[in-house]
Amino acid sequence: MPTSMPKPSPKPSSPGKPSSRKPSPRTPSRKPLIYGAGVVVAAALFGYVSYRATAPDSPASSSSSVADVTADPGEDVYPELAKLARRDGGDKLALGRADAPVVLIEYADFKCGYCGKFARDTEPALVKKYVDNGTLRIEWRNFPIFGAESEAAARASWAAGQQNRFWEFHRAAYAEGAKEKGFGKDRLKALAAEAGVPDLDRFLHDTDGAAAAAAVSKDQEQGYGIGATSTPSFLINGRPIAGAQPAETFTQAIEQAADRAKNLGNAGQDSKDSASPEANSASPESSAK
Numbered sequence: 001m002p003t004s005m006p007k008p009s010p011k012p013s014s015p016g017k018p019s020s021r022k023p024s025p026r027t028p029s030r031k032p033l034i035y036g037a038g039v040v041v042a043a044a045l046f047g048y049v050s051y052r053a054t055a056p057d058s059p060a061s062s063s064s065s066v067a068d069v070t071a072d073p074g075e076d077v078y079p080e081l082a083k084l085a086r087r088d089g090g091d092k093l094a095l096g097r098a099d100a101p102v103v104l105i106e107y108a109d110f111k112c113g114y115c116g117k118f119a120r121d122t123e124p125a126l127v128k129k130y131v132d133n134g135t136l137r138i139e140w141r142n143f144p145i146f147g148a149e150s151e152a153a154a155r156a157s158w159a160a161g162q163q164n165r166f167w168e169f170h171r172a173a174y175a176e177g178a179k180e181k182g183f184g185k186d187r188l189k190a191l192a193a194e195a196g197v198p199d200l201d202r203f204l205h206d207t208d209g210a211a212a213a214a215a216v217s218k219d220q221e222q223g224y225g226i227g228a229t230s231t232p233s234f235l236i237n238g239r240p241i242a243g244a245q246p247a248e249t250f251t252q253a254i255e256q257a258a259d260r261a262k263n264l265g266n267a268g269q270d271s272k273d274s275a276s277p278e279a280n281s282a283s284p285e286s287s288a289k
Contacts, residue, residue, distance in 0.1 A: 003230035003243040004112035004146075077260070082238030084222060086139060092161035095127060096137035101261035102254050104136060105235040107143035107223040110153035110173045110183065112231040114244040119174035122247045126254070135258050140166070141219040143231055152207070153183040154216045159206035160197050168195035237261070 085103035088094070104126070108115040123138070130136035142157060144150030153173060160169035172178065172194045181187055185204075192203045206212055223233065226240070234241040234250075237257040241249060 002114045002117070003232070004109065004114045076239050077257075078238045078240075080238070081226065081235050081240070084226070084235060085137075085237075087137070091139065092164060093140040093142075093158070093166050094137060095167060096131040097134050098137065100131075100134055100137035101265075102130070102136045102237055102257040103139060103235075104250075104254070105139045105141060107141045107219070107228050107231060107233040109142075109144050109146055109150050109231045110157065111144075111146040111150045111179050113179065115232045116174040116176075116179060118232055118244045119170065120176065122244070122250060125247060126250060129251070130254055130258075136254055140170070141223055142216045143220060143223040143228065143233070144216065145229075145231060149183040151216065152185070152188060154219075155212040156183070156188040156192065156203075156207045158212045158215050159203050159209075160192055160195055162206055163197050163199060163203065165192070165195045165197045169197070171195070 082103075084105060086094075087098045087103065089098040091098075106118075108118075126136065127138070131138060140157075142154035144154040157166055157169050157173065160166050169191060172191045173183075178191075188207065189200060189204060192200055197203045226233075226235070228242075230242070232244060236250070236253045237260070239253055239257065241253060
C-alpha cells in the first residue's frame with residue numbers, strides 16, 4: 001500500500017495520529033476537525049498506512065491492505081466525509097461534472113513519488129473511463145507535507161489554475177523525473193510555460209500571493225482534519241482509500257459508489273412516486289373490476 005511520508009522518524013507514530021513534527025509558521029494546525037465517526041475511521045486508516053510505510057521490515061504486500069474495497073458498497077462509507085466534496089462548478093482544480101454521482105477527492109503533494117505514480121499510471125484511465133462519461137468528478141486538494149518546495153509547488157499549481165491550466169501543470173509536474181529537478185522558482189516558471197500558462201508574470205505574482213497561500217492552507221486543514229498524514233490519500237463518496245493502490249481498487253470503489261448513488265436515487269424516486277396522488281388513486285378501470 002505505497003504512500004509517501006515526510007522524513008519518517010526511526011519509530012513510527014501510532015496509527016491514526018498525525019506526525020509529531022511541529023508545523024512551520026506557514027503550516028496550518030494539525031488539530032483534527034470534527035466530522036463524526038467517519039473522521040475516526042479515516043484517521044485510523046491513514047494512520048495505519050503511515051505506520052506500515054515506515055515500520056521496519058514490513059512486508060511489501062498489498063494483499064492484506066486495509067484499503068481493499070469490500071464487496072458491500074455501503075460498508076466503510078461515511079456521509080460526513082462525502083460532504084467534503086465541494087461540487088463547485090467554478091473549481092479550477094477539479095475535473096468532471098459538478099453533479100457527477102461519484103466524487104474522488106485526492107490529497108496529494110507534488111514532491112510525492114507515489115502521487116506521481118498514481119497521476120501517470122492510474123488517473124488517466126479513470127478520467128477516460130469515468131470522468132468523460134459523467135460518472136466521476138475528481139477534486140484535487142493541495143496537501144504539501146515535504147517542506148518549502150512542496151508548499152511552493154502547491155501554490156504554483158493553484159496559480160496555474162487561475163489561468164485554467166491546473167491539470168496541464170499537474171501533468172508537467174508529475175512527469176517522469178520532474179520532481180527530481182526540484183521546484184525552485186525558475187523551475188516552477190518553466191513548468192508553467194510547459195503547461196501553456198498564458199501570462200507568466202501573472203502566474204509568478206499569483207504564486208506568491210495571499211490568495212494562493214490561503215487556498216493551500218484550506219486544503220491542508222481539511223486533509224489534516226480527516227487524519228491524513230501521508231500522500232496520496234483519497235475519499236471516494238465518503239470512503240477512505242490510502243496510498244497509491246492498484247487501479248482495480250479505484251475502479252471497484254467508483255463503480256460501487258455509482259451503483260449505490262443510483263440505487264439511492266431510485267429509492268427516492270420510488271418513494272416520491274408512491275406518495276403521488278396518481279399512484280395512490282385507483283384508475284377507473286381498476287375500480288370497475
